[in-house]
Amino acid sequence: MSIQETNRGDLTINGTGRAAGGWYRNVNVDGIATINGDVKCETLSLNGISKMGGGIEADRLNVNGIMNGEGDIAANTVAIDGKVRMHGSVAGDDIRLNGLLKLSGDCEAENVIVYGGFEVSGLLNAGHIEIGLQARCRVNEIGGSSIRVKQTNKRWMGPLRYLVPMIVPRLESKLIEGDDVSLEATSAGVVRGRSVIIGPGCTIGRVEYKTELQVDPSSTVRERVQI
Amino acid sequence: MEQELISKKELLEEMGISYGQLYRWKRKRLIPEEWFIRKSTFTGQETFFPKGLIVARIGHILSMKDDLSLDELAGKLSALQSDIQLRAEEIQGRIVSSAIMDRYGRQMLHDGRLAFAHAFYLFVADWLHRVLPNGMTEEEGARLLHLLTERIPQLEERPCQLVVLQTARPQLERVILLLEGGPLYPEESVVIAASLSIDEAAEVFKSKLYAYE
Numbered sequence: 001m002s003i004q005e006t007n008r009g010d011l012t013i014n015g016t017g018r019a020a021g022g023w024y025r026n027v028n029v030d031g032i033a034t035i036n037g038d039v040k041c042e043t044l045s046l047n048g049i050s051k052m053g054g055g056i057e058a059d060r061l062n063v064n065g066i067m068n069g070e071g072d073i074a075a076n077t078v079a080i081d082g083k084v085r086m087h088g089s090v091a092g093d094d095i096r097l098n099g100l101l102k103l104s105g106d107c108e109a110e111n112v113i114v115y116g117g118f119e120v121s122g123l124l125n126a127g128h129i130e131i132g133l134q135a136r137c138r139v140n141e142i143g144g145s146s147i148r149v150k151q152t153n154k155r156w157m158g159p160l161r162y163l164v165p166m167i168v169p170r171l172e173s174k175l176i177e178g179d180d181v182s183l184e185a186t187s188a189g190v191v192r193g194r195s196v197i198i199g200p201g202c203t204i205g206r207v208e209y210k211t212e213l214q215v216d217p218s219s220t221v222r223e224r225v226q227i
Numbered sequence: 228m229e230q231e232l233i234s235k236k237e238l239l240e241e242m243g244i245s246y247g248q249l250y251r252w253k254r255k256r257l258i259p260e261e262w263f264i265r266k267s268t269f270t271g272q273e274t275f276f277p278k279g280l281i282v283a284r285i286g287h288i289l290s291m292k293d294d295l296s297l298d299e300l301a302g303k304l305s306a307l308q309s310d311i312q313l314r315a316e317e318i319q320g321r322i323v324s325s326a327i328m329d330r331y332g333r334q335m336l337h338d339g340r341l342a343f344a345h346a347f348y349l350f351v352a353d354w355l356h357r358v359l360p361n362g363m364t365e366e367e368g369a370r371l372l373h374l375l376t377e378r379i380p381q382l383e384e385r386p387c388q389l390v391v392l393q394t395a396r397p398q399l400e401r402v403i404l405l406l407e408g409g410p411l412y413p414e415e416s417v418v419i420a421a422s423l424s425i426d427e428a429a430e431v432f433k434s435k436l437y438a439y440e
């Protein structure tokens with residue numbers, strides 16, 4: 001991103017506040033904020049609860065807490081610790097998620113690292129995707145070069161897992177395509193890749209692979225096709 | 228005329244590329260979203276591409292990627308997509324009427340194929356032929372195509388407007404010009420017979436070209 005002018009003002013909200021969108025240098029929110037309209041800035045740090053009325057274009061986006069919004073996010077680095085819900089897409093270089101993310105669009109980046117859960121209605125497209133499952137992860141399609149999905153330490157949930165399916169750490173996707181794909185605790189319609197490793201707890205409709213396929217005995221794969 | 232499609236799997240095989248590369252190029256907008264055609268097959272959802280377009284595009288990317296970064300490449304490709312060659316049958320009837328194609332298209336063909344830009348110029352000529360009362364004469368059409376081929380590449384993507392001025396006195400005469408911004412005030416005996424934004428026309432052209440029935 002290129003921002004030529006460096007004399008733009010900062011926006012700081014401490015406590016409760018409202019602000020219009022616009023072009024700032026740095027935006028800092030500690031507390032509860034509503035920002036109406038698109039925001040363009042270098043660093044956008046949101047600590048607390050924020051409501052965004054428009055898109056975000058930033059070099060860095062840090063969210064600690066809760067953010068809800070309408071619009072697309074374009075940021076080189078996105079770090080989310082908490083819960084984000086956006087009606088839009090996210091595009092960036094590095095996206096790191098600790099917590100929950102809900103998107104109505106696509107998610108595109110070079111690197112995506114997730115510890116938590118997400119719901120993405122479109123495509124998750126990234127060079128390197130690393131997902132540590134801690135809640136339900138749902139996405140229509142995943143595409144990329146290396147895709148790694150891992151179970152994190154199992155918690156005892158008892159009957160809760162039937163009452164609140166949201167908290168069951170599991171990845172659900174219609175289609176997963178990549179060069180090196182390694183999956184755990186995943187339900188997918190079709191998985192295509194050069195080398196595919198299906199770890200424990202998976203249910204896959206069809207796997208198409210080129211060089212190698214490993215399937216854990218606890219997983220079911222209905223069809224295996226070498227191409 | 229139906230477009231020939233290629234499945235993603237066949238494409239990877241044929242071009243010798245990987246899923247990772249294809250998805251990266253998609254991220255970098257080197258491959259337009261409209262080219263991804265989703266269809267249900269007996270093996271589940273599959274993605275197909277218009278074969279002629281995607282094979283040309285990927286060949287182009289592969290030949291350039293050692294010299295240019297992907298971002299530079301994206302800038303190059305957004306121009307009037309010089310890498311793409313279209314088959315005459317793909318265009319005729321669907322995008323450009325047979326009459327115009329017969330009149331001017333034949334001489335632009337190189338072994339049955341048409342450059343993307345030339346196809347677009349024919350599309351503009353076709354539109355003008357339909358919009359102007361009594362159509363264009365053969366000579367006017369040739370003048371128009373000459374103007375477009377000469378000038379549009381020089382404009383380097385700056386927005387411009389195609390305007391046709393017409394006067395009835397002493398006899399019907401038309402002047403075709405490209406206007407780069409600013410309003411136009413003709414004198415009273417001259418009317419603006421047609422006016423078309425080249426950018427908008429390019430959008431319409433692309434949407435027609437990539438439309439798949």
